[in-house]
Amino acid sequence: MVLVRLQLATIACFGQMPGTNPAISGIFPNMFPLGAGQQFGALPVMPVQAMTQQATRHARRVYVGGLPPTANEQSVATFFSQVMAAIGGNTAGPGDAVVNVYINHEKKFAFVEMRSVEEASNAMALDGIIFEGAPVKVRRPSDYNPSLAATLGPSQPNPNLNLAAVGLTPGSAGGLEGPDRIFVGGLPYYFTEAQIRELLESFGPLRGFDLVKDRETGNSKGYAFCVYQDLSVTDIACAALNGIKMGDKTLTVRRANQGTNQPKPEQENVLLHAQQQIALQRLMLQPVPTKVVCLTQVVTADELKDDEEYEDILEDMRMEGGKFGTLVNVVIPRPKPDCEASSGVGKVFLDYADVEGATKARAGMNGRKFGGNQVVAVFYPENKFYQAEYDA
Missing domain, CATH: 3.30.70.330 (RRM (RNA recognition motif) domain)
Incomplete structure (x- = not known):
C-alpha cells in the first residue's frame, strides 16, 4: 500500500503516468531547455566524429619546417597529398591524405593535418624531402603526446613505404640522420x-x-x-x-x-x-666539350617501342639538332623486345661534325621543353659513343 500511495502522489504531482515525460516547470527549464519534441535527457552533445577528430588531432598533425617563402596552404597540401600517394602512405582509403594546413609565413613552418594517425606516422618518413627546391624538416608537433598516441594507431612509419619514389632512402631522409647532415x-x-x-x-x-x-x-x-x-x-x-x-x-x-x-x-x-x-x-x-651531345628527359621507353612513333621522334631530333650545326648521326637506343636490359634507353645522342656545333646544341637545348619534359643536355665522351657504350 505504501508503494501505491507513492505512485499516486507522483502522478498527482506531475500529472503524468510513470514512463511518460513530465512537463518540468520552475528552474528546470532554465537548466535543461528543451526544444519542441525533445525529451528530457536529450542534451546537446558534440558529434562523436568531431570528438574523435579533436582527441586524435595531436597525433594526426606533423610539423613541417624550413618552408620557402613561396609556400602557401594550397601548395603544401597538394605536395604532401601527392607525395603520400606516391610512397604508398595513404591508409585511410582513396582521396587526399591532407585535410588541413596552417602556415606561419613569418617563421616559415606549417602544421599539416592528416586524415588518420597512421598516415601522420607515415608522413614522418618524409623528413628531408625537397619542397620547391629546399629540404624541409618533418617532425612531431609540440603538443604530441607519445603515450596517448600509442593507443590511437602506429607511431612509426610503415617500413614498406616506397620512399625511393620521391628520392628518399628508408630511415635516412636521403642521407645519414643527424644535425650535421x-x-x-x-x-x-x-x-x-x-x-x-x-x-x-x-x-x-x-x-x-x-x-x-x-x-x-x-x-x-x-x-x-x-x-x-x-x-x-x-x-x-x-x-x-x-x-x-x-x-x-x-x-x-x-x-x-x-x-x-x-x-x-x-x-x-x-x-x-x-x-x-x-x-x-x-x-x-668543368665539362670538356666533345662532338657528341647526350640529351636526357626527352623520351621514355614506352614511346620507343612503337616503330612509327620511334621514327617520328628520330626525325624530330634530326630537325632540332640540325639547327645548331652539321649532324653526322642521331642515335636513340631502343628497349629490346624480349624485355632484356638495353643500355642508354631514354637518352638521345647527337653526333656533330665539329665541337662548335655540339657546343651550340648543348647550350641551345639544355633546359628546353620537349614533349612536356625539361631537357638536360651534356657533352658525351666520343670514345664511349663510338664504341656504343651509352650508359656512361
Missing part, C-alpha cells in the same frame, strides 16, 4: 658521383654520401646529402661551397635541417685553404 643542391646533371665526392672530400673524408637519382632513368636529380667523419668541418664546407658556380649551375650547400651557420673565427684559415682547393676542383670539373 648537409644538403648539396644545384649540382650539374653531368657530375658523376666520383666527381661530387672528390669535391666534398676537399674538406675531409665522408661518413655518408647519397646522390639522389631518378628512379626510372638512373640520372642525377641535381642534389645530394652527405655527412663528414669530422663533424667540425660541417660549417666550413657549407660556407666554402655555398653559392659557387659549377658549370652552368650555382651550388646551394647548407645543413639539411637548418639555415647556414657561419664558421667560427678560429676556422677562418681552414676555410681560406678550403676555398683555394675548391677553385682548383672547379676547374677540373
Whole structure:
C-alpha cells in the first residue's frame, strides 16, 4: 500500500503516468531547455566524429619546417597529398591524405593535418624531402603526446613505404640522420658521383654520401646529402661551397635541417685553404666539350617501342639538332623486345661534325621543353659513343 500511495502522489504531482515525460516547470527549464519534441535527457552533445577528430588531432598533425617563402596552404597540401600517394602512405582509403594546413609565413613552418594517425606516422618518413627546391624538416608537433598516441594507431612509419619514389632512402631522409647532415643542391646533371665526392672530400673524408637519382632513368636529380667523419668541418664546407658556380649551375650547400651557420673565427684559415682547393676542383670539373651531345628527359621507353612513333621522334631530333650545326648521326637506343636490359634507353645522342656545333646544341637545348619534359643536355665522351657504350 505504501508503494501505491507513492505512485499516486507522483502522478498527482506531475500529472503524468510513470514512463511518460513530465512537463518540468520552475528552474528546470532554465537548466535543461528543451526544444519542441525533445525529451528530457536529450542534451546537446558534440558529434562523436568531431570528438574523435579533436582527441586524435595531436597525433594526426606533423610539423613541417624550413618552408620557402613561396609556400602557401594550397601548395603544401597538394605536395604532401601527392607525395603520400606516391610512397604508398595513404591508409585511410582513396582521396587526399591532407585535410588541413596552417602556415606561419613569418617563421616559415606549417602544421599539416592528416586524415588518420597512421598516415601522420607515415608522413614522418618524409623528413628531408625537397619542397620547391629546399629540404624541409618533418617532425612531431609540440603538443604530441607519445603515450596517448600509442593507443590511437602506429607511431612509426610503415617500413614498406616506397620512399625511393620521391628520392628518399628508408630511415635516412636521403642521407645519414643527424644535425650535421648537409644538403648539396644545384649540382650539374653531368657530375658523376666520383666527381661530387672528390669535391666534398676537399674538406675531409665522408661518413655518408647519397646522390639522389631518378628512379626510372638512373640520372642525377641535381642534389645530394652527405655527412663528414669530422663533424667540425660541417660549417666550413657549407660556407666554402655555398653559392659557387659549377658549370652552368650555382651550388646551394647548407645543413639539411637548418639555415647556414657561419664558421667560427678560429676556422677562418681552414676555410681560406678550403676555398683555394675548391677553385682548383672547379676547374677540373668543368665539362670538356666533345662532338657528341647526350640529351636526357626527352623520351621514355614506352614511346620507343612503337616503330612509327620511334621514327617520328628520330626525325624530330634530326630537325632540332640540325639547327645548331652539321649532324653526322642521331642515335636513340631502343628497349629490346624480349624485355632484356638495353643500355642508354631514354637518352638521345647527337653526333656533330665539329665541337662548335655540339657546343651550340648543348647550350641551345639544355633546359628546353620537349614533349612536356625539361631537357638536360651534356657533352658525351666520343670514345664511349663510338664504341656504343651509352650508359656512361
